[in-house]
Amino acid sequence: MSHSHSHRSIKSALKPLLVVVALISFAVTAFSFAQAVNADSTDKPHYSAVYKEAKKHLGTSYVYGAVGPTHFDCSGFTKYVYKKAIGKTLPRTAQAQYNGTKKVSKKNIQKGDLVYFGSSKSNISHVGMYIAMAG
Numbered sequence: 001m002s003h004s005h006s007h008r009s010i011k012s013a014l015k016p017l018l019v020v021v022a023l024i025s026f027a028v029t030a031f032s033f034a035q036a037v038n039a040d041s042t043d044k045p046h047y048s049a050v051y052k053e054a055k056k057h058l059g060t061s062y063v064y065g066a067v068g069p070t071h072f073d074c075s076g077f078t079k080y081v082y083k084k085a086i087g088k089t090l091p092r093t094a095q096a097q098y099n100g101t102k103k104v105s106k107k108n109i110q111k112g113d114l115v116y117f118g119s120s121k122s123n124i125s126h127v128g129m130y131i132a133m134a135g
Contacts, residue, residue, distance in 0.1 A: 046086050047112035053085035054129060067092070074127050078114055081129070094118075094127040 057080075060072055067076035075094040082088040091100045098116045109115070109130050118124035 047110065049085040050081055050112045050129070051131065054081045057081070078127050078129060095122075095124040097127055098124040 054077075057069065057072065057077065060068070060070065060077075062073060063071035064073050065076070066072050068080035072080065075090075075092060075097055078097065079090045079092060082090050090097050094116060095118075097114065098118075098121070101114060104110075104113065111131060113130045115128050115130050116124045117126040117128070
């Protein structure tokens with residue numbers, strides 16, 4: 001067995017474990033603090049454009065600090081997608097996006113809204129986009 005093949009097999013075997021670890025880590029962080037934010041009163045036409053642009057980049061590699069379009073980190077992704085889809089300029093980091101966007105209650109969250117995660121309002125470490133409620 002070649003070294004390259006062995007490395008690929010180990011990588012393939014570890015992938016499910018890494019996904020589980022990442023999900024557990026993400027869940028712990030998400031439950032400690034989550035705030036829904038409406039990036040620009042995203043109405044249905046805007047949501048459609050934002051969602052369509054976001055879908056184009058599914059599977060794009062994660063690289064810390066990357067702003068696209070060939071690699072993204074979480075806030076680079078939301079910044080890129082909003083600018084490309086509806087011309088809305090968001091700040092660069094998750095914390096700056098949180099600080100610079102309008103807050104909405106969880107019960108009023110709409111598709112396309114941004115959801116922030118962190119240990120406190122002053123320690124936001126991740127941003128994602130609300131697509132739909134599971135279930």
